[in-house]
Amino acid sequence: MNINATFEKLHTMRLNGFAQAYRELTENALEKNFSLDELIAHLIEAEYENRYNKKLKRLITQARFKQQASFEQINFHQPRGMDKNMLLRLQQGDWIKKSKDLIITGPTGVGKSFIACALGFQACSQELKTIYYTANKLLDRMTLAKADGSYFEFMDKLAKTKLLIIDDFGLKQIDHKQCNMLLDLVDERHGSSSTIITSQLPVKAWFDCFKEPTIADAILDRLTNGSYRIELQGESMRKFRKEQ
Template identity: 45%
Template sequence: MTTAITLARLRDLRLGAMAEALERQLEQVGTYDALSFLERFGLLIEQECLEREHRKQSRLVSQARFKLRATVQDIDYQHPRSIKPDQIARLAQGDWIARAQNLLITGPCGSGKTYLACALGHNACLQGYSVRYFRLSRLLLELTQAKADGSYQRVLKQIAKTQLLLIDDWGLETLNAAHRNDLMEIMDDRHNTTSTIMISQLPTDQWYSAIGDNTLADAILDRLMHNAHRLPLKGESMRKVLGELTEREHLE
């Protein structure tokens, strides 16, 4: 079999990265002569595995629909928000996701809650977890539309199997009875099975009253909080501080 046919067969088998790696080996005459056949073949397989892992990570990040492009490496620890690198490092390890635990991020407007959540979500994608970001109002609207077009159960199943769900702007809007029931369905499906990051301006002790129904509030928060890590942020709005710096720099 000629080299051209071998390369074509690899691409037909969707082993494009392996084909490219083989081409590089053939172009670099003498570089791989000291390696055995199995060692050279192992390098080709490793390249294919790396490329597939990269494609999977890119697909997971795209499907997550993050509000912000954020990474754990770019988190700002200089701004005083009561977060420490060791806290984020422990969360970035992802053990809490593997254990189907939750994370509650609270703090004032502009304190970087959404950035932190998206950074941890992005990190989870790199570890191979499926992730999805929603603002609460958009999530509830999608569920309302799903009821109208008959896809409600399918959408619930998709949310239930998402390994890390990010819900932003929790507690900002008044919930009606249908919304409370929707949230109960989601939390019940995810309880002890998958993980949720809840992002809110309200401190957790105000979440009960924000839900508006005592019985459902008990049920929802019990499922959400009993195995949750908490990350309360403090300090002045980062958007305000950065805006002032930008204005000062512009004046200079």
Template identity: 40%
Template sequence: MLINQTLEKLKELKLFGMAEELERQLPNPSARNLSFEDRIGGLVDYETTYRSNKRLTALLRNAKLKHTSACVEDIDYAQPRNLDKPLMLSLSNGDWVRQNINVIFAGPTGTGKSWLSCALGNQVCRQGMSVYFVRLPLLLDDLFAARATGTFVKRLNQLAKYDLLIIDDWGLAPVPDQSQGDLMELVDSRVGSRSTIITSQIPLELWHDYIGNKTIADAILDRLVHSSQYVKLRGETMRGKTVKEKKSAQK
């Protein structure tokens, strides 16, 4: 009866990990041979792991990554696409996010820009930071709708709080005149305080013409490119390759 009461109290205190581990220990004879310090230490360790896993699950769910299984451990460096391995390994530690540095992936379709951005996004989530993935056309529609409903500032503040914002398909379609200012507001709300990944088929030197309005283009590029790691990919499309082929190419 005492154990049942203890389990209920642990759950009332939202110590679900400790309750789960205690229930696991109860029928285990070897657990009875552990010292009090070892048993309580095991309960605390399990609670810590339980909370960490729960937070990671929530971060990944909220990130809405396009490639949910992408991870830095599976990056293919064998393909000739100008991907710098030391740079990617340095990005894997997440310090660039803590230092509010941006990353730009540019290159032809199918060279893995979105996948690589999701792999880094996954890694950032694993380090306990928040991520949000969105295609630029949908992002602009979202901001335009927010203006129409009077919730633009609220939505802008929400987007500004993500440790890492991944903007996919930059340059896939022209930026509407009414959205250029919104894009500028978003970039300005994150500069110097948060990190952004941008993927684009358009090389960086053509971004100015893509944005259109000279004044806004100057302001956006100054804020985005000023503190960015630029990864210019090249080569043939990687789409359609099987997992087996990719692993074989890495050997």
């Protein structure tokens, strides 16, 4: 059997993980003592892992997270009003599969964005398409899409995104046109996708962020009813890190 020809065929079929595992097995044939079933399982697992890692890398790149974040990095010793059990349940991702939303509020620096990004990375690891935007950049991007004719294409992309992270909501007031666009987005995603919203403002103050009261009611009704809530408190974690 021509082993090099086999390698070439595997790469041609884009079975790169399979090919790498097969090469390692042939180079260490005397050290391995696999049964046929074990050999096949080993090769399939190598190919699966290779494809998974490529997809994960692609999902993380497309998400454009603000920062790298993981649950292992979250400091539960600082008293910030976090419910560790709730966060661990959210980490499992069932709430995303059920198309529930999550609202994270609290003063600046307490870790809202970090927790949102950690949940986003976790969603990517579960092969769920995720996109991160600050609220201001999302509104600007929708406004630009409306102007250049790509609005429906952009909205369709967001509608098909399983987890949308909207960071720093409420830093500026939302004008009439943006209110309508945000309602379009919320309507498209409601009940079929999940959204994480972080804000320095408590939810009860969100209404004042909208210049169009009627649309504000419709948007907030969809976003807040039945959503999970994390209300962080305390001093900035940036100050805590500087003191260490």
